[in-house]
Amino acid sequence: MSLASPASFQRLLVPAQRLLLSENLVLVLSVGYFVAMWPFTPGLAAPENLKNILSAMLPLLIVAIGQTFVLISRGIDLSVTSTIGLASVVGALAMNGESGWFRDSGLVVSAGVAVMLSVGTLLGAINGLAIARLRMPAFIVTLTTMMFVSGLAIWLTKSRNIYGLPAAFNVVGAYILPGVAVTLAVAVAAHLSLSRTVFGRWLYAVGHNERAAHISGVPVDRVILSAYVVCGLCGAIAAVLYTGRLETGSATMGQRILLDVIGATVIGGTSLYGGKGKVLWTVFGVLFLTLIDNTLNLQNLSHFTIMIVKGAVILLAAVLDTVRHKLAGKLADV
Amino acid sequence: MFEFRGISKGFFGVPVLSDVSFSIESGSTVGLVGENGAGKSTLMNIMGGNHQPDAGTLMLDGVSFEPRGPRDAAMARIAFIHQELNLFPNLSIAENLFLTSFPRRGGMPLIDRKTMRKRAAALLAEVELDMPPDTLVEHLTAGERQLVEITKALSIEARLIILDEPTTSLTARETERLFALMARLRGRGIAIIYISHSLDDVLRICDRIVVLRDGKLVASGPREEFTKERLVTLMVGRAIQQYFPPRVTRPSADPALEAIGLSHAGVVHNVSFTLQRGEVLGLAGLMGSGRTELARILFGLDECEHGEVRVQGRSLRSHSARESIRQRVAFLTEDRRSEGLCVEASITDNLALVTLPSLARLGWLDLGKLFASTAAICMAVRLNRSARASQPAKSLSGGNQQKVVLGKWLLAEPTVFILDEPTRGIDVGAKSEIYTLINELVARGVAVLVISSEIEELIGICDRILVMSRGELRDEVDRPDFDRERILRAALNKP
Numbered sequence: 001m002s003l004a005s006p007a008s009f010q011r012l013l014v015p016a017q018r019l020l021l022s023e024n025l026v027l028v029l030s031v032g033y034f035v036a037m038w039p040f041t042p043g044l045a046a047p048e049n050l051k052n053i054l055s056a057m058l059p060l061l062i063v064a065i066g067q068t069f070v071l072i073s074r075g076i077d078l079s080v081t082s083t084i085g086l087a088s089v090v091g092a093l094a095m096n097g098e099s100g101w102f103r104d105s106g107l108v109v110s111a112g113v114a115v116m117l118s119v120g121t122l123l124g125a126i127n128g129l130a131i132a133r134l135r136m137p138a139f140i141v142t143l144t145t146m147m148f149v150s151g152l153a154i155w156l157t158k159s160r161n162i163y164g165l166p167a168a169f170n171v172v173g174a175y176i177l178p179g180v181a182v183t184l185a186v187a188v189a190a191h192l193s194l195s196r197t198v199f200g201r202w203l204y205a206v207g208h209n210e211r212a213a214h215i216s217g218v219p220v221d222r223v224i225l226s227a228y229v230v231c232g233l234c235g236a237i238a239a240v241l242y243t244g245r246l247e248t249g250s251a252t253m254g255q256r257i258l259l260d261v262i263g264a265t266v267i268g269g270t271s272l273y274g275g276k277g278k279v280l281w282t283v284f285g286v287l288f289l290t291l292i293d294n295t296l297n298l299q300n301l302s303h304f305t306i307m308i309v310k311g312a313v314i315l316l317a318a319v320l321d322t323v324r325h326k327l328a329g330k331l332a333d334v
Numbered sequence: 335m336f337e338f339r340g341i342s343k344g345f346f347g348v349p350v351l352s353d354v355s356f357s358i359e360s361g362s363t364v365g366l367v368g369e370n371g372a373g374k375s376t377l378m379n380i381m382g383g384n385h386q387p388d389a390g391t392l393m394l395d396g397v398s399f400e401p402r403g404p405r406d407a408a409m410a411r412i413a414f415i416h417q418e419l420n421l422f423p424n425l426s427i428a429e430n431l432f433l434t435s436f437p438r439r440g441g442m443p444l445i446d447r448k449t450m451r452k453r454a455a456a457l458l459a460e461v462e463l464d465m466p467p468d469t470l471v472e473h474l475t476a477g478e479r480q481l482v483e484i485t486k487a488l489s490i491e492a493r494l495i496i497l498d499e500p501t502t503s504l505t506a507r508e509t510e511r512l513f514a515l516m517a518r519l520r521g522r523g524i525a526i527i528y529i530s531h532s533l534d535d536v537l538r539i540c541d542r543i544v545v546l547r548d549g550k551l552v553a554s555g556p557r558e559e560f561t562k563e564r565l566v567t568l569m570v571g572r573a574i575q576q577y578f579p580p581r582v583t584r585p586s587a588d589p590a591l592e593a594i595g596l597s598h599a600g601v602v603h604n605v606s607f608t609l610q611r612g613e614v615l616g617l618a619g620l621m622g623s624g625r626t627e628l629a630r631i632l633f634g635l636d637e638c639e640h641g642e643v644r645v646q647g648r649s650l651r652s653h654s655a656r657e658s659i660r661q662r663v664a665f666l667t668e669d670r671r672s673e674g675l676c677v678e679a680s681i682t683d684n685l686a687l688v689t690l691p692s693l694a695r696l697g698w699l700d701l702g703k704l705f706a707s708t709a710a711i712c713m714a715v716r717l718n719r720s721a722r723a724s725q726p727a728k729s730l731s732g733g734n735q736q737k738v739v740l741g742k743w744l745l746a747e748p749t750v751f752i753l754d755e756p757t758r759g760i761d762v763g764a765k766s767e768i769y770t771l772i773n774e775l776v777a778r779g780v781a782v783l784v785i786s787s788e789i790e791e792l793i794g795i796c797d798r799i800l801v802m803s804r805g806e807l808r809d810e811v812d813r814p815d816f817d818r819e820r821i822l823r824a825a826l827n828k829p
Contacts, residue, residue: 197697198690205687208676215635215673216687216742217659275678 020324026268026284030291037295044298051176053294058179059238059245060260061286065190066234067265068282072194073227074207074274075131075138080235080261082149083123084254087239089153091116092162092249095169109169116243117236123149124232128225153251162249173244186237190230191279203227207274263314264289271321289313335360335525336412336494341390343376343549350376351549353390358494363516363526365540365557367533369569369787369822373549374529378496382407382414408434412494413487415480423472427482428454430471431489457485461515477508484515495519496527501535513539531620531826533562545569566826570789570818578794579770583777585613585797589647590781591663591750593632596641601627602805605641609750609781614772616792617785618821619802625785626668628802629754632783633665634658645750659688661750664743668755668785670732674739677728681717682708684727684738689745711741716767733764740771751775754785769795789821803827 019025034044043049063080070077094101095112102111123145130141172178194200202223205213214220235254242253268285270277292313296306337357343350351373358364368374379385381392383401392399394410401407407414421430428450437449454467463481471479480500487495497516501509516526516539530536536543537557544554545568553560553568591609596602602624609615619625630636632643634653643650645661658665667673675684685708686693693704708723715737721730727738736756743751753772757765772782772795786792792799793816801809801824809824811817 196699196701198694198699199697201683201686201690201699204679204683205676208679209672211673212676213687215633215655215665215667217656218687219656275676 017327020320021327023269023278023281024284026281026288030284030288033288033291033295041295041298044295049294049298053290055176055179055245056294057286057290058176058183059241060257060264060290061183061283062186062234062238062241063254063257063261064264064268064282064286065186065279066231067261068268068270068277068279069190069194069203069227069230070138071262071265071270071272072203072207072274072277073224074210075224075227076142076262076272077124077127077228077231078139078142078258078262079123079127079146079149080142080231081254081258082146082153083120083232083235084239084242085251086123086149086153086156087116087119087236088243088253089157089162089249089251090119091239091243092165093156095165096162096249097164097166100164108166112166112169113240116239117233120232120234120236120239121229122232123235124229125225127232128228131228132221132224150251150255157249157251159251163247165243165247165249170244170247173241173246179241182237182241186234187279187283190234194277194279199223199226204275207276209275259310259314260289260293263310263317266321267314267317269321269324271325272318273325285317335395337393338377339391339393341377341380341387341392343380343385343387349549351380351387354546354549354551355390356544356551356554357393358525358527360493360525361520361523362541363520363528363539365536365543366527366529366546367531367536367543367565367569368546369789372546372569374546375498376549377546378414378498378527378529381412381496408490411490411492412496413490413492414496414498415483415487415500416498421471421479421482424470426468426470427458427465427474427485428467430482431457431467431486435489453489454485457488460488461485462511475508477504477511480504480508480512481515484519492524494525494527496529498529499531500528501530501532509535533565533826536565537562566819566822570822579766579773581614581773581776581795583612583773585610585776586779588612590645591632591783592644592647593628594642594644596628596631596638596643598627598631598636598638598640600805601636602631602638605802605805605807607800607807607810609783611749611779611781612776613798614776614782614784614796616796616799617783617802618789618792618799618825619785620825621787623802623825624805625802626754627805629665629752629783629785633663633752635665659746662746662748663750663752664688664746664748665752666736666739666743666754666756668758670735670739670759675727675735677735678726680724681712681721681727681730681738682723685711685742685745688742707745708741711745714744715741715771717741731764733760733767736760736764736768740768744775748780750781750783752783752785755787756784757786757788757791765791789818792821793818801825 019028038044066080067077091112094115095103095108097103102108105111127142127145130136131138172182194203202213202218205218206220206223210220239253243249264285265282266272267288268281270281289310292310293306296309335358339355341354342352354377366374376385380387381401383403383406399410401410431454432450437446437453438444439446451467458465458467461481461484463478463485465478471482474482484495500512504512519526528536528540537560540557542554542556543560545552545565547569588611589608590611593605593607596605605628617625627636631638634650634655634657643653645663648661650657650661671677682705686704693700693707717737718730718734721734727735730738756768776782784792784796797813799811799816799821800807801821803825804827808827809820811821
């Protein structure tokens with residue numbers, strides 16, 4: 001009796017397929033990875049490190065949730081990390097104690113946050129209008145807005161960082177609890193709007209089949225526009241957290257996390273083919289990627305090694321997405 | 335030279351071809367005629383190696399020929415010229431001709447442009463197309479492109495050329511030019527299979543004619559044995575086998591949908607008609623007659639330069655799909671997979687798509703109401719009972735998929751329902767259920783417009799049939815006067 005006989009092979013294959021297609025695959029992988037690395041990584045499970053993991057996850061998760069909306073619509077937003085930089089800079093210009101536009105106002109923090117959120121919304125709307133109305137490819141639109149916005153942020157600050165932000169503003173980013181509260185609020189709101197609102201259903205329909213959605217009376221342009229606005233807004237919320245944490249307005253803030261954002265979303269299971277994605281999946285994806293980052297850092301590996309490993313993991317996730325896509329199709333045909 | 339021996343082929347248990355045998359001699363032209371769905375394309379796909387026959391063999395020079403793909407067909411020097419031409423508009427004529435066999439310079443992977451140009455010019459001279467070989471194909475007229483396709487066939491020294499509806503997009507002069515070329519090719523011993531709905535042309539240029547009906551060969555012989563009348567009778571002549579449920583209700587005299595002078599250059603010309611409440615109006619016509627385009631204009635998907643559409647007497651000014659849905663017009667498209675369904679999404683999500691706003695308050699979905707109403711509609715359209723509401727639409731059979739599309743529109747409680755090929759690719763049982771549903775709709779006063787390639791179907795279910803050809807309404811037939819030949823004649827644009 002060889003192991004390769006069809007029956008025993010089948011017996012191995014079915015649970016493997018089920019796990020591969022499971023919604024919680026990435027959570028299982030994350031937990032497995034954590035347990036496997038525990039013995040080899042000193043300090044991995046220390047409370048201080050767990051807090052680090054959580055605090056690294058927070059802003060990243062908010063950005064990735066925005067990206068989830070865009071990916072479900074069958075688009076992509078490469079400009080969201082530049083949005084973070086511009087929002088940070090504009091917010092700091094508005095609030096700093098030396099020359100800030102609102103420095104003498106009693107509502108300096110509220111006004112500053114409002115300005116930052118407006119920047120994100122506006123940039124999202126520009127992307128969305130170009131993609132939905134002018135039917136331009138999302139990749140090119142957001143690639144060029146990324147360049148433009150990054151440049152603009154640096155030009156505004158003459159490539160200097162801006163300090164002297166109000167203490168009340170820094171609280172949001174500096175402490176973990178307010179950060180958790182904001183992130184949780186964003187995640188819950190995003191989850192509910194995807195699963196319980198007309199807009200959410202429309203978004204999935206547009207991602208699945210734009211033509212069928214259009215014929216069924218879905219306002220396709222408006223839905224696509226909204227997805228990019230949500231993404232820009234999420235970028236701006238993340239910018240509030242990052243800026244507060246660093247107590248600095250910086251034009252290059254968030255530049256490094258672009259691949260993490262898209263990678264984590266895709267690792268979670270949101271499909272690049274559109275129509276598929278969940279906030280919870282994105283939470284798992286961000287958890288997984290942050291864990292990898294954290295463990296490799298604890299191993300004292302160089303920045304380049306970490307990049308290599310992360311790149312490989314994200315590539316693997318993209319391959320897995322394709323395999324799952326095909327496998328799901330095959331199972332459905334039977 | 336080439337022979338079909340007892341070819342049979344079925345898809346998903348539905349026979350498409352059964353026991354078809356005929357042969358083609360070198361230097362002869364065989365006309366292949368039959369209604370849409372008679373099996374002509376399947377037969378050609380078998381020749382081209384895209385499908386394998388379930389039974390029977392193809393014989394080439396007395397040897398069995400089993401093509402497995404387009405390459406095999408090209409190796410056997412068989413060339414296909416399809417209705418939609420397979421040219422790359424962004425490349426030059428010469429590049430299109432030698433796409434798979436660019437002349438090389440020495441052994442290097444460099445294209446020998448000089449030789450390519452010279453050989454292309456020689457080939458173009460053969461078909462008498464007076465054009466520089468460097469001309470981009472996008473600058474050519476439809477007729478010139480056709481000639482390039484034939485040149486391509488000559489470049490592989492084809493012995494057998496299959497022309498599928500070659501004249502639909504040609505002007506009268508271009509058609510004459512094509513026929514003259516075909517006569518020359520025949521003189522060189524090249525065999526031609528000519529597929530066309532234009533019976534006059536078939537009778538004029540073919541040596542032999544083969545008639546297919548429902549996948550069976552019903553007649554074949556030399557041209558002299560046929561007349562136009564006989565061909566039409568052969569193509570349609572069969573008793574209605576499908577079961578059409580009887581209808582008791584009559585149309586009212588209350589207009590639900592009115593088209594007034596709809597014209598759009600190259601698409602429809604001066605189309606006017608009225609659809610009454612409780613009426614099933616059929617729209618017959620061949621492929622390319624403008625029937626689907628008309629439906630898209632009525633629903634507001636395509637624009638129309640002149641004329642207006644009225645629903646319940648109200649003119650639809652800024653016409654869009656959303657506006658039509660607001661006026662309770664529904665539209666089942668002919669292409670279920672790419673326009674009707676989100677195939678990856680669940681049955682429930684597909685069913686609810688049109689009516690989402692009415693299932694929500696301020697954008698917030700009432701999931702209880704959503705599940706209740708979609709479950710109710712599953713019953714109403716008699717969706718397969720074993721189907722779970724959460725399973726993806728693509729896992730359903732064609733008939734059940736169509737019921738989901740129907741259900742999605744029925745939830746919106748339409749007053750006008752436009753159905754474009756509602757039973758295409760559906761088994762007989764599901765067809766009959768869809769006919770029953772149509773009866774239930776008109777009994778409730780819904781006005782139904784049905785577009786179909788199957789004349790029998792229209793005769794079976796309609797109160798009145800409009801016949802379309804080249805973008806114009808050619809005939810209008812009331813139920814007592816229904817006559818297959820009259821309808822087909824009008825669709826073929828014969829007096």
